[in-house]
Amino acid sequence: MEKFLIVGLGNPGNLYEKTRHNLGFFILDKIAKKYFFSFSKKKLGYISKLNYDKKLLFFLKPSTYVNHSGKAVKYWMIKEKVFLNNILVISDDIYLDFGKFRLKGKGGSGGHNGLKSIEKEIETYHYARLRFGIKNNFENKIDYVLSNWTDQEMDYLLNQLDVGLKIVFSFVENGLKSTMNLFNSK
Template identity: 60%
Template structure:
């Protein structure tokens, strides 16, 4: 059975639950609700498992904090023998307009410390990433504070309206592979 690893980046702990930087955790929590599965704390992460389209899927919320996410990703890739082409990393992106998404097969970290850590640990930037725009207001320009601020009510309302489509995009990657997914959802 083909194995996939879906990584939602974020920071563990109640203080970070509703922050912009935790969009990866938010999306994985929505997936767990849709499929009625629970996360269990294990080494370097909260883990949940499911089968979809005759594929084994491991959901991972790293507990190593954003700046050390790569440690968790590498551990679970090795432990579950998951190929690089079968991982997708969900993260926030301050350079994308709020609510927009970008799916890429490879690329740089864009200054994102979680992505930097993953690239350092797995020794490549050639992995699939799903970036969700958090729309940094460049007048604020203190990125650290901005990404660690709580979502505004209207942002949460928007996310709750769009999460089904976001989940469909992620599961399209598992079912249809990356190129077909990009073609299907290019106009998100």
Template identity: 70%
Template sequence: MNKFLITGLGNPGCLYEKTRHNFGFFILDQIAKKNLIFFIKKKLGFISEFTFSGKKIFLLKPSTFINNSGLSVKYWMIKKKVLLKNVLIISDDIYLNFGKFRLRGKGGNGGHNGLKSIEKEIGTSNYARLRFGIKNFSNKRIDSYVLENWKREEINSLFTKLDEGIKIIFSFVENGLQKTMNLFN
């Protein structure tokens, strides 16, 4: 059976729950809710698993905080024997307009410390990543902006965007990276 590791980046704890930087956790929570599954606290993360289209999917929310996400990703890739081509990392992106998704099979980290950590731990930047735009139109420092709670108007739009993101994730599992990029980018 093919195995997939879908990792949402974020910071654990209620202090960070509604922050922009926790988009990865947020979308995985919505997938879990829709599929009536739960996360269990395990080594280096909160993990959930289920089967979709004959494929085993592991949802991972690292408990290492964003800056050390790579430790969790590497550990669970090895533990669950997931091939790199079946790993998808979901993160926020300060340079994309709010609400825009971008799926790529490789690339730079764009200054995102979670992506930097993953590259360091797995030894490559050739892994699939789904970024969600949270572009900062204010003059705030990036580190404080990403750790702010969503604004009310962002939350209203956020829920309408979630379905698109979830479709992209399940297409990645069902159709692979290239076909999914052709469909959604």
């Protein structure tokens, strides 16, 4: 059975629950709600699995905090024997316009410490990443990504998460290139 590892980046705990940096956790929570599964605390993260379309999907919310996400990704990738081309990392992106999704198969971290950590641990930048734009006018990058969504942003975000789910499952069903062609032009 083909295996996939879908990783949502974020920080554990109530303090960070509604912050911009927890976008990856938001999307995984939405998937869990839609498919009626929950996460269990395991080594280096909260994990769940779902049999979907004759594939086994592992969903991971690292408990290592964003800046050390690579440790969890590497551990679960090796433990579950998931091929690199079947890994999808979901993160916020401060340089992408708010509400826009971008799917890429490789690239730099764009200054995102979670992506830097993953690249360091798995020793490559050739992995799929789904970025969600949170760009806005801000004075301090760290304060901005760790601040809560405004009510207006949250309303828009909740609607956009459905697009994120479609992208995740298209990646599983159709592969990276087809999914990029379907969604990146929108």
